[in-house]
Amino acid sequence: MQDLDVLIIGGGAAGLMCAFTAARRGLRVVVVEHANRVGKKILMSGGGRCNFTNTGATAANYISGNPHFCKSALARYTPWHFIDMVERHGIAYHEKELGQLFCDESSKLIVKMLLDECEAANARVLTSCSVERVDAEGDRVFRVHTTLGAFRTRALVVATGGLSIPSMGATGFGYELARTFGHSLRPTRAGLVPLTLSGTHQQRFADLSGVALPVTVQCNGASFSNQMLITHRGLSGPSILQISSYWQPGDDLTLDLLPGRDALEVLEAQRAAHPGALMHNVLADVLPKRFAQRLCEVWLPDLPVKQYTSTQLRDAAALLSRFPIVASGTEGYRTAEVTLGGVDTTELSSSTLESRRVPGLHFIGEVVDVTGWLGGYNFQWAWAAADACGKAV
Ligand code: FDA
Numbered sequence: 001m002q003d004l005d006v007l008i009i010g011g012g013a014a015g016l017m018c019a020f021t022a023a024r025r026g027l028r029v030v031v032v033e034h035a036n037r038v039g040k041k042i043l044m045s046g047g048g049r050c051n052f053t054n055t056g057a058t059a060a061n062y063i064s065g066n067p068h069f070c071k072s073a074l075a076r077y078t079p080w081h082f083i084d085m086v087e088r089h090g091i092a093y094h095e096k097e098l099g100q101l102f103c104d105e106s107s108k109l110i111v112k113m114l115l116d117e118c119e120a121a122n123a124r125v126l127t128s129c130s131v132e133r134v135d136a137e138g139d140r141v142f143r144v145h146t147t148l149g150a151f152r153t154r155a156l157v158v159a160t161g162g163l164s165i166p167s168m169g170a171t172g173f174g175y176e177l178a179r180t181f182g183h184s185l186r187p188t189r190a191g192l193v194p195l196t197l198s199g200t201h202q203q204r205f206a207d208l209s210g211v212a213l214p215v216t217v218q219c220n221g222a223s224f225s226n227q228m229l230i231t232h233r234g235l236s237g238p239s240i241l242q243i244s245s246y247w248q249p250g251d252d253l254t255l256d257l258l259p260g261r262d263a264l265e266v267l268e269a270q271r272a273a274h275p276g277a278l279m280h281n282v283l284a285d286v287l288p289k290r291f292a293q294r295l296c297e298v299w300l301p302d303l304p305v306k307q308y309t310s311t312q313l314r315d316a317a318a319l320l321s322r323f324p325i326v327a328s329g330t331e332g333y334r335t336a337e338v339t340l341g342g343v344d345t346t347e348l349s350s351s352t353l354e355s356r357r358v359p360g361l362h363f364i365g366e367v368v369d370v371t372g373w374l375g376g377y378n379f380q381w382a383w384a385a386a387d388a389c390g391k392a393v
Contacts, residue, residue, distance in 0.1 A: 002030075002149065003028070004153040005022070005155060006018075006022045006393050007030050007144050007156055007157070008029065008157040010033065010158065010161060011032070011038035011127065011159075012033075012041055012042070012161050012365065012382070013042055013379055014364040014365025014383075014385055015033070015157070015365070015386070016125070016386075018157055018389050018390040018393075019121075019125065019390070020114070020118045020120070020390070023122050025390075029123040030125075030151060031118070031123065031124070031126065032130075032144070033169075034130045034131070034169065034171075038115065038127060039111040041161070041168055043111060045107055045379070049103045049104075049106065049107060050106075050107035051096070051100050051102050051375060051376040052082065052379050053079040053082050053379060054079060054100055054376035054377050054380060055095070055099040056099035057074060057078075057099075057376070058074065059071045061372055061377045062370050062381065063372075064345060064369050064370045064371065065344060065346070066369075068350075069348075069369075070370045070381060072350040072388070073351075073384040074380070074381070081387070082380070086113065089112075089116070091110070092105065099375070099376070100376050129148040130146060130147045131144060131145070132145045134180075136358060142156040155361075155362065157389060157393065158177055158178070158361070158363045158364070158367055159174075159365050159367065159386070160367050161365060162339025162342065163190075165334070165336070166333060170333070174367035175188070175343070175367065181355065181357060181361060183343055183355065184347060185341065185343060185344060185369075186369045188341040190336035190340070191244060191245035192244060192338050193241065193336035194234060194236035194240060194244070194330065195235045195236075195325075196233045196234040196327065197234040197327060197328055201325075202233070204294065205230050205234070209230055211291050212227050212230070213227070213288050214228070214239075215227075216255070216260075217240060217243045217255050218243070218253070218254050218256075224239045224242040224243055225260070226238040227239060233331065234327065234328075235325070242373055245338070252324065253326075253327055256320075256322070256323075257323050258286060258287075258321065263317035266286060266317075267282070267317055267320075268313065270285065271313070275305060278303065278304055279303060280292050282305050295319075300316050338371050338378055339371070341369055342366070344369055348363060348368065352392035353392075354392065354393075362389045364385040365381070365385055365386065
């Protein structure tokens with residue numbers, strides 16, 4: 001039985017960050033990772049270039065049962081703190097769009113940086129190590145039995161992430177542990193995930209697979225403007241991934257196909273300029289050609305625009321600005337970037353991430369009911385929560 005100050009379950013973004021933050025304070029820290037290597041999601045993130053933070057991250061970019069919960073950690077560990085570490089390690093990066101920072105070269109550099117920091121601070125990282133049992137023994141004493149031996153620790157940090165991409169090591173272990181210790185969970189579901197269509201909805205779009213266009217998508221009061229991509233199974237692209245976190249089966253989704261423009265003004269101007277043109281040609285000036293054609297095969301009369309009555313033109317404009325989408329589901333955890341829901345924040349301290357039920361027990365990162373938008377926000381939450389915990393534990 002080895003004595004520790006902190007045992008962290010999960011060697012992902014939050015677990016590694018927490019490990020060196022706590023170890024820098026002279027604490028004896030071990031990270032237990034069941035996969036054969038740490039940080040697998042970091043490695044695959046951002047298309048291999050890791051969108052490691054977002055310079056505009058605020059609490060407004062997160063979904064949680066308590067939207068205020070993430071404020072404390074995010075305010076104390078900002079994107080600039082992480083950027084400072086990235087620069088100290090000589091990792092080149094660039095802004096892609098909307099404050100999203102990516103490595104110029106490879107996500108591997110972020111994992112290496114985290115491991116180098118662990119080594120410098122004397123935090124031990126054990127891979128291919130599974131937790132077999134966790135016992136709480138009185139006040140702030142936990143016995144953790146693993147496949148690589150048993151540990152007695154005064155603090156236990158759960159950093160096991162969410163359920164997305166099971167092939168990368170995701171498990172529901174953190175949620176089960178939370179439940180065992182009497183914590184409530186908010187229902188989990190896949191977020192930042194492509195939406196699927198079925199029946200005629202799917203048939204109308206499937207052969208347009210590969211077509212992309214900018215849209216503003218709205219659902220349940222949330223709205224995102226970015227590219228949408230039509231896929232064989234439904235819809236994807238940044239705007240759709242974003243809105244998927246706000247969508248639940250049965251909810252209405254609408255698309256503005258001419259974002260930032262008044263559709264009626266666009267159509268009237270086109271009618272004045274090309275009165276004899278067929279509607280699909282008129283629309284092909286402002287939309288991808290195949291998409292414009294499909295609109296006129298299914299939804300709009302393909303007449304010369306001069307033959308459109310005022311009412312018909314208004315109806316066409318209304319369709320373009322509030323195009324209804326009936327999604328049948330999502331692609332699920334197989335392709336989701338994140339898991340919504342998780343350990344209920346009402347039973348955690350927002351400043352230390354410690355359990356209010358079990359002193360010494362902490363939950364950090366994605367396992368907590370805090371989920372960011374697409375664009376580096378999820379890593380920023382992982383870093384910030386880990387820093388808050390690592391400094392308090
Ligand atoms: P994370 O999942 O990183 O780590 C959890 C660790 O715990 C894993 O290593 C896992 O193997 C381990 N584990 C699980 N169960 C265990 C057990 N029983 N015992 C021991 N270990 C266990 N975010 C972002 O901000 N920018 C981006 O570019 C991307 N891109 C991206 C792409 C893809 C494909 C995905 C799936 C996700 C993203 N994300 C992202 C989201 C981001 O990866 C995610 O939010 C963070 O990795 C969460 O960090 P955590 O440390 O909480 O979990």
